Amino acid sequence: MLADLGRLGEATGAADRAAALRAGLEDRLERVRTAVEGTERPRVLPLEWLDPPFTGGHWVPEMIDIAGGEPLLCVCGGKCPTATWDEVAESRPDVVVAMPCGWDAAQARREVEGHAAQIAATGAERIWAVDGAASFSRPGPRLVDGIELLAHLLHPDRVDARPECRSSPSAPASSPAGSRPRRREMGLNWAEHTTEIAAPIETCFEAIIDYETFPDWQRAVVDTEILDHDEKGRGKRVHLVVDAKIRKVNYTLDYRYDEPERIEWDFVEGDGINDADGYYLFEKLGDDRTKATYRFGLEVGIPLPGPVARRAHKQTLKASVEDLKKEAERRAAIEGRAPAVAATDDADWTVPAGGSTPVSGLPTDLVDRATTVSRELAGGAVRTGRDVAENVAGAGFGLARRAIGTGVGIAGRAVNRANRVLGRDSDRTDDL
Numbered sequence: 001m002l003a004d005l006g007r008l009g010e011a012t013g014a015a016d017r018a019a020a021l022r023a024g025l026e027d028r029l030e031r032v033r034t035a036v037e038g039t040e041r042p043r044v045l046p047l048e049w050l051d052p053p054f055t056g057g058h059w060v061p062e063m064i065d066i067a068g069g070e071p072l073l074c075v076c077g078g079k080c081p082t083a084t085w086d087e088v089a090e091s092r093p094d095v096v097v098a099m100p101c102g103w104d105a106a107q108a109r110r111e112v113e114g115h116a117a118q119i120a121a122t123g124a125e126r127i128w129a130v131d132g133a134a135s136f137s138r139p140g141p142r143l144v145d146g147i148e149l150l151a152h153l154l155h156p157d158r159v160d161a162r163p164e165c166r167s168s169p170s171a172p173a174s175s176p177a178g179s180r181p182r183r184r185e186m187g188l189n190w191a192e193h194t195t196e197i198a199a200p201i202e203t204c205f206e207a208i209i210d211y212e213t214f215p216d217w218q219r220a221v222v223d224t225e226i227l228d229h230d231e232k233g234r235g236k237r238v239h240l241v242v243d244a245k246i247r248k249v250n251y252t253l254d255y256r257y258d259e260p261e262r263i264e265w266d267f268v269e270g271d272g273i274n275d276a277d278g279y280y281l282f283e284k285l286g287d288d289r290t291k292a293t294y295r296f297g298l299e300v301g302i303p304l305p306g307p308v309a310r311r312a313h314k315q316t317l318k319a320s321v322e323d324l325k326k327e328a329e330r331r332a333a334i335e336g337r338a339p340a341v342a343a344t345d346d347a348d349w350t351v352p353a354g355g356s357t358p359v360s361g362l363p364t365d366l367v368d369r370a371t372t373v374s375r376e377l378a379g380g381a382v383r384t385g386r387d388v389a390e391n392v393a394g395a396g397f398g399l400a401r402r403a404i405g406t407g408v409g410i411a412g413r414a415v416n417r418a419n420r421v422l423g424r425d426s427d428r429t430d431d432l
Contacts, residue, residue: 001059001139002026025144029066032151035158036068042154044069045093045122048101048132050111053088054080059139060099067150068158069095089121095154096124099132102310104189106274106299108132128153133189133310190278191314192295193321199332201282201290205260207328208280211235217327220316222248230257237268244312249273249300275299288332294321 002022009018044064046056056064057080061071072091075081096119098108108129112119119127130136130153135146151159197204214221220242228237234257241250249272253265263280270276278296285291296317 001141001143004139005141021141025141028144029147032066032068032147032159036151036155039068039155039158041068041070042094043072043092044095044097044150044154045072045088045091045124046074047088047096047098048080048136050098050100050115053083053085054101055083055088057081059143060136063136063143063147063150067147067154069150069154085118085121088118089123091122093122093124094126096122096127097150097153098127098129099136101137102133103131104133104299105129105131126153189299189310189313190295190297191310191317192293193314193318194291194293195321195325196285197290197292197325197328198288199290199328200288201260201284203332203335204282204290204292204324204328205263207331208263208324209234209255209257211238211240214240218323219319220244227252244272244300244316247272251276273298273300290328292321292324294324 002025005018005022005025006015009015046060046064048054048056048060056071056074057076057078059077060080061074061076064071064074072093073081073083073087098112100108100111103111106129108131112127112129130146130149135142135149148159211224211226214224221240222243223241225239226235226237227239228235230236235255237252237254239250239252241248249270251270251273252268253276254268255263255265257263261282265276265278267273267276276296276298278294281293281295283291283293294317296313298313
């Protein structure tokens with residue numbers, strides 16, 4: 001992993017930064033080695049999965065060794081080996097560390113509690129559940145966080161905990177079931193997405209705090225309810241119902257604002273969601289454009305494999321940001337504050353329904369009239385030119401595609417229908 005930092009630095013033109021990062025990581029590793037040198041090395045059994053049991057492979061045995069432990073049932077540099085629960089019990093570890101691949105500390109702890117009898121049969125004096133996703137499962141700089149965490153768990157008298165450590169440390173299996181670590185110690189499934197929005201920062205902020213309209217433009221949101229307001233009338237406590245594909249989940253968040261740049265929230269309670277954290281950050285780019293970043297950490301209460309949960313979370317988060325982009329740009333167009341859009345040739349417009357059909361392929365008179373409709377509406381600041389083109393496409397162009405090959409008369413009816421849908425006057429009353 002350390003050698004890869006140098007290679008990545010060379011490939012990205014950041015060799016100096018990569019060298020500095022590597023030096024810092026190596027210094028932290030050396031401090032751990034020095035701290036545990038000469039100590040008694042406890043026998044450590046890592047569990048990278050529990051049903052069935054998978055023990056430590058790849059880099060995990062080396063992590064345990066550097067942290068001052070003796071790895072059991074492990075294969076250094078190879079795939080994680082499987083084991084039976086009888087083999088696990090016969091290994092007689094002093095310490096069991098559950099680090100299910102892709103899962104956080106809270107999920108790992110639940111797995112330990114679900115296999116309490118099998119793990120108790122090992123006779124281990126200490127049983128820990130750690131955040132595998134953050135500090136053990138992926139070969140990156142955070143492995144050093146994991147080594148420091150292991151060293152503290154194995155030798156708390158020699159190695160102090162690092163509160164600034166990015167990983168979510170651990171939950172002892174013997175801790176009270178109702179206890180809840182501080183937020184920085186919770187292992188959440190984090191995702192982040194950034195996009196540029198052609199709308200002022202104030203418009204973006206107003207859209208994202210307009211919770212009651214979420215079901216109208218946020219695809220995943222089924223329902224919302226504002227339970228409490230702050231002194232400015234903004235939603236302070238909000239209940240949301242979200243379609244998580246596998247099932248609907250609902251949760252309540254307490255919001256706080258640094259208007260118009262930042263929105264944060266605290267998790268209150270949920271059904272299907274155990275914890276959530278994150279923020280929306282808006283940055284003014286000039287020319288009434290805004291950079292929006294959405295970072296959201298989530299602990300789901302639905303049993304899912306780590307990779308599946310992470311993929312679903314990222315897809316949902318990205319869709320949410322794109323929905324905000326569309327809504328903010330729509331509001332900006334209505335307000336007349338949308339940035340200027342470069343002129344687009346009619347032939348570049350396409351009909352999204354049923355495939356991509358160039359407008360130039362439609363009857364000439366229909367194209368001319370439809371183009372006029374969109375430009376007049378855009379000029380009236382009802383929507384941007386492209387938004388109108390999409391609406392006309394849905395209301396008029398789809399009908400026009402059915403009229404191709406039938407003649408100018410029917411094409412004229414299609415235009416008449418489009419005009420009526422768009423609210424324009426027409427002296428034609430016939431319908432298709």
